[in-house]
Amino acid sequence: MGQRDRFDGQFDEVIAAARAGSPRAFQRIFEALAPVVEGYLRLQGAAEPEDLTSEVFIAVVRNLASFEGDEAGFRSWVFTIAHRRLLDARRRMSRRPPLASLDEAPEPEAPDNVEDAIEQALSRAQVRALCERLVPDQRDVLLMRLLGHLTVEEVATTLDKTPGAVKALQRRGFLAISRLIEREGVPL
Amino acid sequence: MSGSDDHVPEMPTTPFLDDRAIEAIIDGDEVAADLRPLVIFASGVRAEGERRAPRPTPALARLIAAGGGADSAHPDAAAGAIGPFTARHRLALAKVAGFGLVAKLTLGAGAAAAGVIGAGATGMLPGDADKVVRDAIEVVTPLVFPDDDHPGSSDRAPAGTGGDHGGSVSSDATGESDGVPGVDGGDVSDEAPGASVRPTAPPGRDGAPAQDGAPGHSGESGTPPVSLPENASDRPGDVHPPAGPASAADGAPTATTSTAPTDDQPEAPRGGTAGDTPSP
Numbered sequence: 001m002g003q004r005d006r007f008d009g010q011f012d013e014v015i016a017a018a019r020a021g022s023p024r025a026f027q028r029i030f031e032a033l034a035p036v037v038e039g040y041l042r043l044q045g046a047a048e049p050e051d052l053t054s055e056v057f058i059a060v061v062r063n064l065a066s067f068e069g070d071e072a073g074f075r076s077w078v079f080t081i082a083h084r085r086l087l088d089a090r091r092r093m094s095r096r097p098p099l100a101s102l103d104e105a106p107e108p109e110a111p112d113n114v115e116d117a118i119e120q121a122l123s124r125a126q127v128r129a130l131c132e133r134l135v136p137d138q139r140d141v142l143l144m145r146l147l148g149h150l151t152v153e154e155v156a157t158t159l160d161k162t163p164g165a166v167k168a169l170q171r172r173g174f175l176a177i178s179r180l181i182e183r184e185g186v187p188l
Numbered sequence: 189m190s191g192s193d194d195h196v197p198e199m200p201t202t203p204f205l206d207d208r209a210i211e212a213i214i215d216g217d218e219v220a221a222d223l224r225p226l227v228i229f230a231s232g233v234r235a236e237g238e239r240r241a242p243r244p245t246p247a248l249a250r251l252i253a254a255g256g257g258a259d260s261a262h263p264d265a266a267a268g269a270i271g272p273f274t275a276r277h278r279l280a281l282a283k284v285a286g287f288g289l290v291a292k293l294t295l296g297a298g299a300a301a302a303g304v305i306g307a308g309a310t311g312m313l314p315g316d317a318d319k320v321v322r323d324a325i326e327v328v329t330p331l332v333f334p335d336d337d338h339p340g341s342s343d344r345a346p347a348g349t350g351g352d353h354g355g356s357v358s359s360d361a362t363g364e365s366d367g368v369p370g371v372d373g374g375d376v377s378d379e380a381p382g383a384s385v386r387p388t389a390p391p392g393r394d395g396a397p398a399q400d401g402a403p404g405h406s407g408e409s410g411t412p413p414v415s416l417p418e419n420a421s422d423r424p425g426d427v428h429p430p431a432g433p434a435s436a437a438d439g440a441p442t443a444t445t446s447t448a449p450t451d452d453q454p455e456a457p458r459g460g461t462a463g464d465t466p467s468p
Contacts, residue, residue, distance in 0.1 A: 142233070145214050
């Protein structure tokens with residue numbers, strides 16, 4: 001279910017090609033991981049997750065030569081960058097007045113079925129609302145585990161916490177979600 | 189059974205969550221019924237990562253196309269992602285595309301007044317700004333600019349497809365067929381209306397200076413006059429001004445806009461794990 005392998009078993013080949021300067025390999029990396037990175041940034045409440053995702057991958061492309069490891073390590077590295085960019089963006093936003101709310105327009109993807117699209121949008125909004133209510137540390141851990149498919153140890157390294165702390169955070173995070181759903185009757 | 193003493197109002201029915209249950213939720217495996225809401229939540233979170241890859245910013249697209257490092261000195265590579273033209277601005281342009289004709293023309297007039305069109309049309313704006321402005325101009329005016337990435341492609345049909353309009357002159361027009369040169373569109377009959385006030389040479393032809401605002405200068409559709417090169421066609425739909433000089437940003441030294449204290453350089457994980465701590 002986790003879809004940990006996002007390179008169809010060709011991770012090493014793709015990375016080698018990217019290191020050799022293959023645009024197609026870079027594109028493959030972007031297509032494989034950009035959706036989860038964007039999802040992570042969006043559920044973290046980033047103002048412009050799409051652009052921030054590109055910012056993350058600019059860093060990935062530029063620093064790929066310094067990466068060594070397997071696919072899990074690569075995912076972990078990408079999420080480390082994503083998390084830092086998120087923190088940087090929040091700092092920038094805190095110093096800058098918000099622009100007009102043009103970005104509140106609906107998603108550009110045209111739905112095939114209107115009812116499905118509405119239902120999907122509702123549940124998506126509910127998921128985002130629930131994530132918003134989490135304590136930031138709990139949200140970081142849950143989103144990295146669910147979207148990045150990072151292990152407890154990888155999340156611990158990425159967030160500079162102990163594995164025990166990560167386990168405690170994910171448990172508290174899930175309990176908080178459970179309470180929110182039950183207490184407030186959030187329909188999923 | 190709960191007695192009144194151990195009742196915890198804020199946690200009415202706390203599900204049992206051990207490590208195994210948590211891993212099952214995260215992996216989307218079967219769980220106890222009371223954990224179902226968490227599985228649905230987890231599934232909703234995962235769905236956020238299963239969407240189409242977002243569109244890369246121009247800076248990233250350029251970097252990828254350049255194979256990773258060749259274009260990294262381009263200032264837009266640093267500025268593009270967080271620079272002046274973000275998704276919000278692209279959305280604004282997309283909205284402009286949805287406006288009615290009157291709104292587009294009004295916008296076009298405003299843009300001309302601000303001088304943005306002139307700057308964008310002549311390539312005075314740097315890199316992406318130039319491209320975005322030209323895209324905007326193409327949306328709000330009948331102008332079409334040649335595509336920098338595909339010189340000569342623009343909207344023209346490729347050679348050999350029958351779309352080479354104006355590329356050849358018929359033998360009737362040149363006089364080769366009957367010895368009498370025909371009308372090639374450059375001359376206007378003396379019987380045509382307005383012949384008495386017509387200048388001897390049409391504006392913009394044969395070196396005669398074009399008259400700003402004269403009829404026929406892209407004003408036919410109500411579009412404000414635009415400063416164009418002297419050899420530009422009089423027909424708005426055929427205007428293909430040169431893209432102008434290469435972007436001033438090309439080859440310029442890197443202008444990193446990120447003020448963040450973090451850097452990505454030493455992040456390479458050792459043994460497959462990320463190494464650095466998040467920035468404070």
